Amino acid sequence: MASLQIVDVRKAYGPTRVIHGVDIAIDDGEFVILVGPSGCGKSTLLRMIAGLESITGGEIRIGPRVVNDVPPKDRDIAMVFQNYALYPHMTVAENMAFSMKLRKAPKPEIEKRVSEAAEILGLTKLLDRYPRQLSGGQRQRVAMGRAIVRDPQVFLFDEPLSNLDAKLRVQMRTEIKQLHQRLKTTTVYVTHDQIEAMTMADKIVVMHDGVVEQIGAPLELYDRPANLFVAGFIGSPSMNFLKGHLQGGRFVSDSGIALPVANAPAASDGKPIIYGIRPEHFILDDTNGLSAEVSVVEPTGSETQVFAKFAGSDVVGVFRERVNAKPGQQIRVIPDPNLGHLFDEQTGKRI
């Protein structure tokens, strides 16, 4: 186990720069998730940590050692690939033993480790099977087994759940998290699914266009997004945004509706502002609420999602209560004044 330092790391393919100076510090035993939309550079960064892509600039350190020019086989890492990359001509046991065999570990030790890993992952009965004889979820487990057999310094996961169906994905999410709690190996996990990031990570790194937008604990990112991108990316359904400006401690939308804001900075009066409010922070309030015209109502049982026109914008609200409104009807809602977010319209930064 080891810490992992990523210092001002850059990547360019010829003149095309894809990662522009990324700094991430990962503590020993931490579970860090790189999340972002496709093409944000998260997978490239992971592959650079693995040594499968060269590093154009900056430094990657595993423990005290700079690994920039260390080939993947000497980095003492284990990686789980999106398509599992199991060796088709080897049995499950052989797949799992492969890396230890390469390191010339004694046979009894290999057997012991493989059977331990198989035990943890519930693969004991499948050890003699070939990958083609396994289901998607079982293959996924073998891929993880291959990684954990050899107690590496760092685990790398590259979108390991995206080939599984929805139900299995939720189950594996929990299993991976349990596995990490048990093994406590430093882990870097790449996903585009912000729910995976929220539920599994100790620390989330939000990436966008080759830069880090924000690093923080899941709820920190959720409660205090540093900029518009993070605010819109984290959370589902995503945050609602209204354009307008501040005036005397209240937010006034471009359509002229005033909303209460707690602790509005007086200095920002008059500046163009984007006001963000999460769907679940709308409150149904028949007396003080402002009217919103309902367009679609989606009950999920535990909650109700309401798409509506509010203060001149299309917004979505999520309510624990059952909402019986029909499309076209008016409901009265008010954003929780303590839970609104304010962003500078020009820089996109949080105020």
Next chain:
Amino acid sequence: MKAVGLRILFYLAVVLLALIVLLPFLWMLISSLKTQIDIVAWPPKFIFSPTLQNYYKVFGEQDFIRYFINSTIVAVFAVGVSLLLGLPAAYSIARFSQRRLAMVILLARLMPGISFLMPWYIIFSRLGLMDSYVALVLSHVLITLPIVVWIMSSYFETIPLELEESAMVDGASRHYIFLKIILPLSGPGIITATTLSFIFSWNNFLFSQVLSMEKTRTLPIAVFNFLSYADIDWGGVMAASVAIMAPALVLTMIFQRYVVSGLTMGAVKG
């Protein structure tokens, strides 16, 4: 009604195409069982008393077994050398996008074989290698190596890169990956390349005709023995041809499944 008509038309076309391809073979097979007189008879005789006389001639009067052994030695070594050189070459072409290198290898194949013959003749005779297996094998490698490289480079491209990356992270070197991951997964491709290059070597006439003499003469040259200035022993030619074709045919039938999929492999990937 229209559908049935189309169906009949379809089968007619199939039969016609099959006949065009198979008729010469059939003709060859039938002729090998006829006497010289029956072969040249006009109109062609379809009812005749079959004779094995031609086969006796091939295996008895001619040293057919030796030619057979010669052909086998040359083909096996030519294929062996091609695999030894071609598999690593094809792998690096596939993995390091050396398409230009592949073009150079193909170029050797595109040039008419006869343009190589004169230089070879001079080189091999100066080296005292005329009528040697070495000369023949090397000349056949010119034909078999490009086949191996082309089939295998497109085959290797179909093997997911992640397998190699995973092995790299697991601690394997490139050589190890090639030997323990890539080759074991390339069975069908290797069988295709082997079968095709074996057949091409087996059937090669030109190189063997010029570079071999009595000692290393191969089968296709043996057929030539039945042709003399005075007359042509058609029965002998036909029987020898059947005997030559047989091993290639058997080989193809055994590995047919792989050969067919191997041939289409490059096409689909584009």
